[in-house]
Amino acid sequence: MDSGNTAWVLVSTALVLFMTPGLAFFYGGMVRSKHVLGMLMQNFFAMGILAVLWALVVFSLAFGDAGNAGVIGNLDFIGLRDVGIGAAPGEFLSFLTIPFVLFCAYQMTFAIITPALITGATADRLRFPAFAVFISLWLVLVYGPVAHWVFAGGWLADLGALDFAGGAVVHINAGAAALAVVMVLGVRRGYPGEPMPPHSLPLTLLGTGILWFGWAGFNAGSALAADGIAAQALMNTILAPAAAMLGWLAIERFKGGHATTLGAASGAVAGLVAITPCAGFVGGMAPIYIGAVAGVVCYLGLGLKKALGLDDSLDVIAVHLVGGLAGSLMLGLFADDAINAVVTNEGLFLGGGADLLLDQIVASAATLAYSFAVSLVLAKVIDATMGLRIREPEEIEGLDLSQHAETAYSTVS
Amino acid sequence: MKLITAIVKPFKLEDVKESLKGAGVQGMTVTEVQGFGRQSGHTEVYRGAEYTVDFVPKVRIELVVDATDAERIAGLIVDAARTGKIGDGKVWITDVDRLVRIRTGELNDDAL
Numbered sequence: 001m002d003s004g005n006t007a008w009v010l011v012s013t014a015l016v017l018f019m020t021p022g023l024a025f026f027y028g029g030m031v032r033s034k035h036v037l038g039m040l041m042q043n044f045f046a047m048g049i050l051a052v053l054w055a056l057v058v059f060s061l062a063f064g065d066a067g068n069a070g071v072i073g074n075l076d077f078i079g080l081r082d083v084g085i086g087a088a089p090g091e092f093l094s095f096l097t098i099p100f101v102l103f104c105a106y107q108m109t110f111a112i113i114t115p116a117l118i119t120g121a122t123a124d125r126l127r128f129p130a131f132a133v134f135i136s137l138w139l140v141l142v143y144g145p146v147a148h149w150v151f152a153g154g155w156l157a158d159l160g161a162l163d164f165a166g167g168a169v170v171h172i173n174a175g176a177a178a179l180a181v182v183m184v185l186g187v188r189r190g191y192p193g194e195p196m197p198p199h200s201l202p203l204t205l206l207g208t209g210i211l212w213f214g215w216a217g218f219n220a221g222s223a224l225a226a227d228g229i230a231a232q233a234l235m236n237t238i239l240a241p242a243a244a245m246l247g248w249l250a251i252e253r254f255k256g257g258h259a260t261t262l263g264a265a266s267g268a269v270a271g272l273v274a275i276t277p278c279a280g281f282v283g284g285m286a287p288i289y290i291g292a293v294a295g296v297v298c299y300l301g302l303g304l305k306k307a308l309g310l311d312d313s314l315d316v317i318a319v320h321l322v323g324g325l326a327g328s329l330m331l332g333l334f335a336d337d338a339i340n341a342v343v344t345n346e347g348l349f350l351g352g353g354a355d356l357l358l359d360q361i362v363a364s365a366a367t368l369a370y371s372f373a374v375s376l377v378l379a380k381v382i383d384a385t386m387g388l389r390i391r392e393p394e395e396i397e398g399l400d401l402s403q404h405a406e407t408a409y410s411t412v413s
Numbered sequence: 414m415k416l417i418t419a420i421v422k423p424f425k426l427e428d429v430k431e432s433l434k435g436a437g438v439q440g441m442t443v444t445e446v447q448g449f450g451r452q453s454g455h456t457e458v459y460r461g462a463e464y465t466v467d468f469v470p471k472v473r474i475e476l477v478v479d480a481t482d483a484e485r486i487a488g489l490i491v492d493a494a495r496t497g498k499i500g501d502g503k504v505w506i507t508d509v510d511r512l513v514r515i516r517t518g519e520l521n522d523d524a525l
Contacts, residue, residue: 030459195464197457257458266460302461315460 012221022210029203038399067092161363167277175321240291244271247295274327332357452500
C-alpha cells in the first residue's frame with residue numbers, strides 16, 4: 001500500500017464525484033428555466049441510486065473475476081463482500097497500491113456520471129420514474145459489462161484496445177445510449193420551430209469549470225498512482241481542452257458568427273472528452289493536436305442530429321459520441337510507449353503501424369453497437385410498460401412543476 | 414387623480430427618477446418589461462442555432478398624481494428619458510377612479 005498513491009486517488013474520487021453536480025449545472029443552464037430543476041434532479045438523483053446499485057451489484061459485475069478476458073465479471077463482490085481496506089484480491093488487480101475499497105469508490109464515481117451524461121440528450125421530456133428505472137437498468141446491463149470489457153481485463157482489453165480513463169466506457173457508451181433513447185423519445189414539443197435558448201449560460205459556464213477541474217481526477221486519477229503518468233495525464237487534461245476550445249471558436253468565427261461563451265465551453269468539453277481515452281498514453285504536442293481536431297470535429301458533429309431528424313437537445317451525440325470516437329481512434333495514431341509501458345503497439349504516427357488503430361476501431365464499434373442495441377431495447381420496453389415521456393400539458397407546464405412540484409426561480413418569494 | 418405610465422430605456426431610469434425626486438414627486442412603481450415599437454430586436458446564436466428576438470428590454474414607470482400636476486410631471490419624464498434615438502419610449506396619462514392608502518385608509522387626494 002502506498003500512501004502517496006492512496007492520497008491522490010482519495011482526492012481524485014472527490015474530484016470525479018464533483019463532476020456530476022458540475023454536469024448538472026452545465027446542462028441545467030442550457031435548458032429553459034421551467035425545466036432546470038428537472039435536469040438538476042436527474043443528475044443529483046443519479047448520485048443517489050447509482051451509488052447504491054454500484055455497491056449492491058454492479059461493482060461485482062464489472063470488476064469481479066477481473067482479467068478473465070470475458071464479457072462479464074461475477075458475483076464475488078456483491079454487497080461489497082471482500083471489498084475491504086486491504087489490498088485487492090486476485091492477480092489482475094495486484095498492481096494496485098491503494099485500498100480495494102478506495103478503488104471501488106473511485107470506479108463508483110465513473111459509474112455515476114456515465115448514465116448521467118444521457119440526460120443532456122433527453123432534456124425537458126422524460127418522466128422522472130421512467131428515468132430512474134432506465135438509468136438503474138442501464139447501469140447493470142450496459143455500464144457494468146462494458147466496464148468489464150475494457151477496465152477489468154475483459155475481452156476488449158485482452159484484444160489490445162486501450163482506454164485510459166473511459167473514452168469507450170464512458171463517452172462512446174453514453175453517447176450511443178443517448179442516440180438510442182432520443183430515437184424512442186421523440187422531439188421536444190415545439191422543436192425545431194420554437195426558440196428554446198439557454199436560460200442561464202452563467203450556470204453552464206460554472207458547470208464547465210467544475211467539469212474541467214474534476215476531470216483532473218478523472219484522467220490523472222486513472223493512473224491509480226501519484227506518478228509520472230498521472231502528471232502527463234494532468235498536463236494532457238489541460239492542453240487538449242485548451243486546443244479544442246480554440247478549434248471550436250475558430251470554426252465558429254470561420255462560419256461567419258461570433259466567438260460565443262457556449263462555444264468556448266462546448267469546445268473545452270469536447271477536448272476533455274477526446275483526451276479521456278488518451279490521457280495516460282500520449283505526450284508532447286499530441287494532446288494539442290487531439291484537442292484541436294476534437295474541437296472542429298465535434299462542432300461539425302452538431303449537424304448530425306438535424307441530418308438524423310433527432311432532437312438530441314444538448315448535443316450529447318456531437319460531444320460525447322463523436323468526441324469519444326475521435327479520441328479513441330486518435331489514440332491509435334498517437335499512443336507512445338515512452339509515456340506508458342502498457343503501450344505495446346505504438347500509434348501509427350509513432351511508427352507502430354496500424355495494429356493499435358485497428359484494435360481501437362473494434363473496441364469503439366463493439367461498445368457503440370452494444371450500448372446502442374441494449375439502450376434501444378430498454379427504452380422501448382420502459383416506454384411500453386410505464387411510459388418514457390411526459391404528456392403535453394406537463395411539457396408546457398415544465399418538468400419542475402409537473403415532476404417535482406417545485407419552481408426554480410420564484411418571482412414572488 | 415391621474416395615472417402616468419411611462420415606458421423608457423432601462424439606462425434612463427436613474428435620470429428619470431432623479432428628475433422626479435427633484436420636482437418633489439414622492440413615489441413611483443417600476444417594472445421590467447419587454448416590448449418593441451419601431452426599434453428592432455436582435456439575433457442570438459447557440460451552438461449554431463439562430464434565434465431572432467423581437468423584444469427589447471424596457472422599464473415601465475407608474476405614478477398616481479394630482480390631476481393638476483399630471484402634464485408637468487409627464488413633461489419631466491419625457492425630457493429626462495429622451496436620447497433622440499429610436500426606442501426612447503412613450504408616456505401616457507389615464508384617469509384614476511379611486512385611491513386608498515393601505516396603512517391608514519386615507520382616500521383619494523389624501524392618499525396621494
